[in-house]
Amino acid sequence: MAEMTYREALNAAMCQEMDRDESVFLMGEEVAEYDGAYKVSRGMLARYGPGRVVDSPISELGFAGLCVGAAMTGLRPICEFMTFNFSILALDQVINGAAKMLYMSNGQIPVPIVFRGPTGAALQLSAQHSQACETWYVHAPGIKLVTPATPADAKGLLAAAIRDDDPVAVMEGELLYNVRGEVPDGEYVIPLGVAELKRAGDDVSIVTHGKMVHVALQAARALEREGIEADVLDLRSLRPLDADAILETVRRTNRVVYLEEGWPFAGIGAQIVALIQDEAFDHLDAPVLRVTQADVPMPYAKNLEQLAKPGVRDVVEACKRVLYMNGHG
Amino acid sequence: MAYATRTTEEQLNDTAPEYEGFTREELHGLLAEMLLYRRFEEKAEEAYAIGKIGGFCHLHIGQEGLAVGAIRPLAPDDVVITAYREHTQAIAKGITPRAAMAELYGRVDGCSGGRGGSMHLFDTSVGFLGGHGIVGGQIPLGAGVGWAIRYRGGDQICVCFMGDAAVNQGAFLEALNMSAIWQLPVIYVVENNGYGMGTAFSRVSATEMEARSGAYGIPAHTVNGQDVIATHRFFADLAAKVRAGAGPQFVNAITYRFRGHSMSDPVSGTYRSREEVDSHVRDQDPIVILRDGLMERKMLTQAELEAIDAEARAICEDAADFADASPFPDPSTLYDHVYAEVNERGRLFLDGRGQGASGADAVAHGGRRGGPNG
Ligand SMILES: Cc1ncc(C[n+]2csc(CCOP(=O)(O)OP(=O)(O)O)c2C)c(N)n1
Numbered sequence: 001m002a003e004m005t006y007r008e009a010l011n012a013a014m015c016q017e018m019d020r021d022e023s024v025f026l027m028g029e030e031v032a033e034y035d036g037a038y039k040v041s042r043g044m045l046a047r048y049g050p051g052r053v054v055d056s057p058i059s060e061l062g063f064a065g066l067c068v069g070a071a072m073t074g075l076r077p078i079c080e081f082m083t084f085n086f087s088i089l090a091l092d093q094v095i096n097g098a099a100k101m102l103y104m105s106n107g108q109i110p111v112p113i114v115f116r117g118p119t120g121a122a123l124q125l126s127a128q129h130s131q132a133c134e135t136w137y138v139h140a141p142g143i144k145l146v147t148p149a150t151p152a153d154a155k156g157l158l159a160a161a162i163r164d165d166d167p168v169a170v171m172e173g174e175l176l177y178n179v180r181g182e183v184p185d186g187e188y189v190i191p192l193g194v195a196e197l198k199r200a201g202d203d204v205s206i207v208t209h210g211k212m213v214h215v216a217l218q219a220a221r222a223l224e225r226e227g228i229e230a231d232v233l234d235l236r237s238l239r240p241l242d243a244d245a246i247l248e249t250v251r252r253t254n255r256v257v258y259l260e261e262g263w264p265f266a267g268i269g270a271q272i273v274a275l276i277q278d279e280a281f282d283h284l285d286a287p288v289l290r291v292t293q294a295d296v297p298m299p300y301a302k303n304l305e306q307l308a309k310p311g312v313r314d315v316v317e318a319c320k321r322v323l324y325m326n327g328h329g
Numbered sequence: 330m331a332y333a334t335r336t337t338e339e340q341l342n343d344t345a346p347e348y349e350g351f352t353r354e355e356l357h358g359l360l361a362e363m364l365l366y367r368r369f370e371e372k373a374e375e376a377y378a379i380g381k382i383g384g385f386c387h388l389h390i391g392q393e394g395l396a397v398g399a400i401r402p403l404a405p406d407d408v409v410i411t412a413y414r415e416h417t418q419a420i421a422k423g424i425t426p427r428a429a430m431a432e433l434y435g436r437v438d439g440c441s442g443g444r445g446g447s448m449h450l451f452d453t454s455v456g457f458l459g460g461h462g463i464v465g466g467q468i469p470l471g472a473g474v475g476w477a478i479r480y481r482g483g484d485q486i487c488v489c490f491m492g493d494a495a496v497n498q499g500a501f502l503e504a505l506n507m508s509a510i511w512q513l514p515v516i517y518v519v520e521n522n523g524y525g526m527g528t529a530f531s532r533v534s535a536t537e538m539e540a541r542s543g544a545y546g547i548p549a550h551t552v553n554g555q556d557v558i559a560t561h562r563f564f565a566d567l568a569a570k571v572r573a574g575a576g577p578q579f580v581n582a583i584t585y586r587f588r589g590h591s592m593s594d595p596v597s598g599t600y601r602s603r604e605e606v607d608s609h610v611r612d613q614d615p616i617v618i619l620r621d622g623l624m625e626r627k628m629l630t631q632a633e634l635e636a637i638d639a640e641a642r643a644i645c646e647d648a649a650d651f652a653d654a655s656p657f658p659d660p661s662t663l664y665d666h667v668y669a670e671v672n673e674r675g676r677l678f679l680d681g682r683g684q685g686a687s688g689a690d691a692v693a694h695g696g697r698r699g700g701p702n703g
């Protein structure tokens with residue numbers, strides 16, 4: 001175990017995989033000479049050379065497509081988006097290319113590619129630079145998606161994503177890059193599709209993913225002070241989805257809040273709610289509530305931004321509502 | 330069977346000056362190839378009319394010279410990637426007429442197992458990487474194929490076809506730029522049939538086609554795609570240059586589509602006149618041009634022509650019979666090949682019906698996962 005930042009853990013995963021597999025390369029804007037827009041690829045150019053750590057032009061559609069094409073012939077590209085906001089320009093190659101190629105070709109053409117970069121809001125970057133892109137990726141069959149919340153998960157999940165034979169999006173967080181934590185030494189891989197119970201409590205379940213795991217844990221601590229014990233389940237992987245873990249926490253607490261950074265309409269929470277009502281309806285003592293970003297583009301003004309982002313207070317409130325406390329419900 | 334350039338003195342003496350470099354046998358081969366493609370497309374047209382083929386189906390009739398001329402000079406491990414008007418290109422690269430037709434029919438013996446259809450023919454074993462339906466979408470993919478070749482230090486090349494309308498996509502500009510800065514071994518070929526559906530190229534481009542690659546520093550070439558000999562010669566030469574390290578190339582191949590844009594589209598109409606189509610069919614048919622040229626020079630007899638055509642028809646007849654006899658894909662395979670790797674835990678399919686990881690879950694949860702259809 002070594003303590004390192006989330007950023008360093010991602011770097012460690014990429015180096016770990018590039019050391020063991022020649023077919024892995026990194027491409028994206030500013031990944032080489034600039035060390036990465038968020039310094040995630042620091043030192044990698046010197047270590048692997050410009051043939052494997054490649055600065056692309058600002059052409060998201062183009063370089064994502066180029067990486068998909070390279071993956072179609074067996075290379076394993078790590079395609080870095082400076083942020084996933086900009087990957088919206090590349091969605092055709094992600095969805096129509098990467099996600100569907102194996103199926104259209106009847107299994108002939110796997111696309112072992114990783115799309116990675118930060119998703120979600122940082123601080124006061126306003127509408128176009130602050131959005132959670134999970135839904136757009138996870139919506140299409142053929143793609144996998146993981147959202148590491150801790151440095152250890154960042155290393156283990158990114159390594160697993162690179163080794164996986166399918167396209168995998170690894171969604172990070174700008175505000176996570178400096179988070180420190182213990183990370184296992186040596187080769188470390190966390191299988192996709194395995195959620196992690198971050199905290200056990202029998203009264204209510206807070207299910208979430210990515211950066212919001214930290215908000216959920218804060219909310220759980222606040223609830224604890226009021227005598228309420230919350231389960232906090234970090235999905236870690238949205239597709240494959242650890243449905244067993246979700247159903248298990250539902251059966252234990254019978255009350256669920258889904259917390260996510262994105263918008264509510266057809267969001268990740270909507271899918272989780274559908275799953276729960278479909279398969280654990282009889283175990284529910286209250287409707288499942290969702291805590292999401294306000295259903296508006298992200299505003300710039302500090303106070304409005306605070307209002308739009310899902311926060312600890314919203315989660316505490318929602319938990320109390322599913323517990324029929326506070327006179328709600 | 331690539332049509333190699335001249336090998337012996339004997340073969341050289343056997344041909345006319347216009348056809349220098351091709352033996353009589355090779356010339357017959359080129360004609361046979363084009364006739365095969367023509368008959369294949371006609372058979373597809375027929376099958377579409379009786380409902381054997383569905384969806385969008387785009388015929389290459391009129392443009393066969395390009396499939397032959399641009400693809401036959403390639404090596405088996407070179408890669409072709411293209412758009413949706415690709416039946417004949419697929420056959421030119423080595424997919425059998427049977428496997429292509431069965432795919433059009435949506436059958437299990439199709440080259441994409443019936444999952445792709447007319448627009449998505451694939452066969453990696455012959456270096457044919459599709460068959461792509463989003464206008465321009467295959468262009469960055471082609472660049473990526475070139476990138477991978479360079480990455481591995483191989484000497485293959487990639488030929489990436491597109492229609493004239495595709496050059497207005499951002500994907501084209503981005504892919505050409507990257508190909509140039511990284512000197513990728515890719516030949517970008519515009520099958521310039523003058524129209525994107527009903528929109529003449531001149532209405533959507535302020536410059537000539539040849540000007541479209543210059544901004545990226547990629548050499549532009551123009552070739553008459555209706556002249557299979559010229560096209561073949563040109564691509565044999567260009568492929569060798571790119572293989573030797575000349576970097577990416579841009580080819581404006583002039584051609585004409587003799588049919589409507591797709592099956593539901595009339596041959597002529599609001600956007601092009603009957604006369605325009607007729608004059609091209611009369612004067613610019615790549616098959617007629619070669620046929621007449623050979624006959625004038627006494628290099629092809631009527632009997633030989635008839636034999637070649639009979640053979641082409643027989644192959645397509647057989648392909649259609651084969652396709653018709655091939656079963657539909659097994660319903661139990663619906664979820665196959667969505668993912669290459671089913672992870673040990675977690676559901677990949679959220680519809681309550683998917684197999685693999687989720688199939689196991691269905692049992693664990695007392696079978697409650699059955700959706701309305703499951
Ligand atoms: C991105 C995109 N926009 C629109 C379409 C619908 N569409 C299919 S073919 C076509 C015209 C393309 O013309 P061209 O590239 O010249 O190829 P051709 O059909 O002439 O072979 C259009 C608009 C599409 N498939 N993809």
Ligand SMILES: [Mg+2]
Binds near residue numbers: 520525526
């Ligand atoms: Mg066209």
